[in-house]
């Protein structure tokens with residue numbers, strides 16, 4: 001059986017977790033957390049990176065930093081994970097969904113401006129499969145209408161748009177280190193902050209509304225309750241696990257890109273015959289091999305294909321059910337404009353096994369089985 005995902009593991013994780021335990025500092029903001037966040041700041045060129053307990057929580061912190069209030073609107077794609085919407089709905093905002101581009105499955109940048117109202121506060125682009133949204137256009141709209149841009153870059157670590165790291169283009173960028181992502185700490189994430197003016201508030205929100213971060217740095221002699229906040233900092237044991245992977249980040253990315261390329265070339269004959277639609281990567285984008293997806297003709301064919309692969313020992317899965325048609329989406333959101341692609345494209349899409357340790361011969365077997373299904 002070829003699993004759909006195997007959590008990344010490079011071999012040094014246990015040693016580093018033990019070290020964190022021996023350091024007798026297993027709570028948040030220990031030495032591994034520091035190492036990871038400095039590494040991320042350097043890699044992405046951002047002013048500040050704060051490790052968080054999840055990408056969901058990094059998004060929640062972004063919503064707090066952007067000062068989202070009840071009645072505000074946030075524009076995002078409907079084809080995304082629930083957390084993109086949850087973070088803003090928790091603050092009382094309404095989510096405004098716009099359609100995606102069928103080629104990248106990302107928010108259609110040309111539909112955003114028409115969805116802006118005087119209540120719009122932010123745009124939350126999601127870089128699906130580690131392929132960037134059209135960020136120049138999105139930033140231009142945001143500047144014109146004075147909106148925050150909060151990048152859901154959960155899948156986008158170490159991918160770039162015109163040479164700029166995803167997550168480091170908008171005001172705030174959110175990464176995920178869930179076990180299904182390229183780099184993991186079990187559950188975890190990171191918040192990237194571009195503008196220094198938000199750093200202090202971010203540290204306070206992350207530390208239960210206190211200035212404990214300043215206290216640890218010796219900048220104040222006692223810490224106090226400064227604001228509302230929550231506990232968004234992960235244990236240093238989790239950061240230790242992540243550190244083992246950041247050390248091998250290039251190797252991990254390369255392994256995934258190799259498998260991605262293998263799928264892409266192996267399945268090309270099916271695209272040429274009009275049987276499958278393969279992913280498209282715009283020339284401005286360098287992706288990170290986060291996911292290999294393809295699109296079947298329709299829902300029925302996709303279901304049959306997933307079943308066929310399963311019978312043959314390959315776990316392939318579909319992805320998001322659009323948020324706007326889900327119960328909470330109906331309650332907290334609205335779809336602006338026509339749903340031309342979100343629903344139909346999401347029903348056709350399936351994902352093939354993809355993880356750091358996926359072997360070449362395993363990917364070859366998956367390709368063979370897809371071809372067999374289409375009798376090619």
Ligand SMILES: *Cc1c(COP(=O)(O)O)cnc(C)c1O
Pocket residue numbers: 053054055056057080081083084126152154155175176177178187188189
């Ligand atoms: C994985 C993912 C999230 C959530 O990440 P967590 O770390 O599990 O909170 C949010 N958005 C997208 C697009 C994701 O893929």
